[in-house]
Amino acid sequence: MIGGLVSPSSGSVIIDGTVVAGVAPPRVGYVFQKDTVFPWRTVGRNIAVGLEYRGIPPSERMRRVREAIALAGLEGFEDAFPATLSGGMRQRVALMRTLVVDPEILLMDEPFGALDTHTKLTLHAELLALWERRRQTVVFVTHDLSEAITLADRVVVMTRRPGRLKLVHEVKLARPRDVIGLRESDEYAREYGRLWHVLGEELDVAHGHRA
C-alpha cells in the first residue's frame, strides 16, 4: 500500500503530504521477500540498474556502485552472475540495488525470511550499520520476533486475518545495537517476553476458532 502496489480499502497513505496513488512513488525503495535480482545482469550491473533508470551518468554510476559493493562486502563478485551466488549474497545485492538510489522510505517485506540464521544475523548487522549512515524510514515486515526487536524502534503487531493493528510497541533498546550481544541482555529478554505474550494471545484466538 505504501508502495502503491495495492490500494487501501478505505483511507489513504500520505507520504510528506502527498497521497500515494497507483504506481510506486519515486522516493520509496522496496526489497521483496522473493529474490528479485535480475539474473541476466552481473552483480555490478544489477546494483547500477536503478541509477541507469534515473539517467545518472556512467562515471557517477560506477563510483556509487563501487561504493555499494564495498559496503556490502561483495568485492570480487562485480562481474558474477546471480546464478553463481548464494541466497544471502543475492539478497545483499537486492538491498544494495535499492539503497544505492537513496530512497527516503525503505519497504522491506520479509527480505531475510528465506535465509539461514547465520546469514540473517550478518545481514541484520549490515542493515543496522547501513541505516546508521542515512537513517531512512524503514518499514520492515517479519514473522521473526527476534528480528523485529533487533532492528526496530517500533514494533506493530497485527492480528490474524483480517489483519488489523493489535499493538504498537516502542522498543527501548539503545543504538547502535550489537546483534549478538543484544540477545544476551536483560532488556532484550524483557522486550521479547512482552511481545511474545501478545503474539501468544493471537494464537489462542486461533485455537478458539478452530475448536
Next chain:
Amino acid sequence: MSDRARVMLWRIAILVVLLGAWEWLTGIKAISRTPGLYWIDPFFISRPSTIARRFAYLCSDNVRLSLPQMALSTVQSTLWGFLVGVSTGFAAGLVLGRHARLARVLEPYIIAFNSLPRIALVPLVTMVFGFGLLAKVVLAWTIVFFIVFFNTFQGVRAVDVELVHSARFLGAGERQIMRTVIVPSALAWTFAALTPSISFALIGVVVGELLGGESGGGLGYLITQSLGTLNAADMMVALVSLGAIGIVMALGIKQIERRLLRWRPEYAERG
C-alpha cells in the same frame, strides 16, 4: 581419453559403419553377373562411391549450375527467411505479450493462419511473388514467424511480475521495463524456438524450390531435376548438402545463444 573425444569417436564409427554397409549391400548381385539384379538396387538409393563422384562432378565447371551456386541460393533464401521471420515474430510476440486485450482480439486469426498447411500456400505465394528469391523468403517467413511469435509471446507472459514491480520501484518507465526486464527474460524462450526455426526455414525454402524450377535455383531444384532424370545419386547429393547446411546453421545459433544467455547456469563459464 576425454569424454569429448570418445563421443566424437563414436560418431565417426557410426558414420563409417553406415556408409560401409550401404556401399557393400548395394554391390551384392542377386544372380551373379546378371546386370540389374541386386538385393538392394543402387538405382533407387545409389551408393556412397557414386554419390561422391557425382558430388565432385556437380562441383566442377562442367555443369551449367554448380552445386556451390545452388547451395548458396538455398542458404541465402533460408537466412533471409529466418532473419525476417525471427525479427517480425519476436516483435509481434513482445507487443501482443504486453497487450492482453489486443492478443485476445487477434487470437482466432492467428490460430487460423497458423493451422493452414504451409504447403497449401505455395501456389498463392508463387502467383504473387513468382519463382525467385522473394517467394522462397516469404514461404520460410510464414513458418518461422509463428514459431518465434508463439514462443516469445509465452516468454513475455511468463515474466515474473515481481521483477517488473521491483524495476518500477527502482524508477523504471515502461520502455525501460521492456528493455531491461521483458526482453532479456523472454529471450530465453525465443532462443528455444530458433533451432527448430532454422530447420523450418529450410523446409519453406526447399518447398519453394521444388516448385520454382530453374529460376528459383537452389538444392530443391537439383532434387526435382534429378527426379526428372531418375538420378538417385544427384538427389542424394542434394539431401546430404541440405543436412550439412542444417548442421552448420544450428551450430551457429547455438553459439549466439551461448553468448546472449551466458547468465543462465547451464551456460556459465567454467574455470
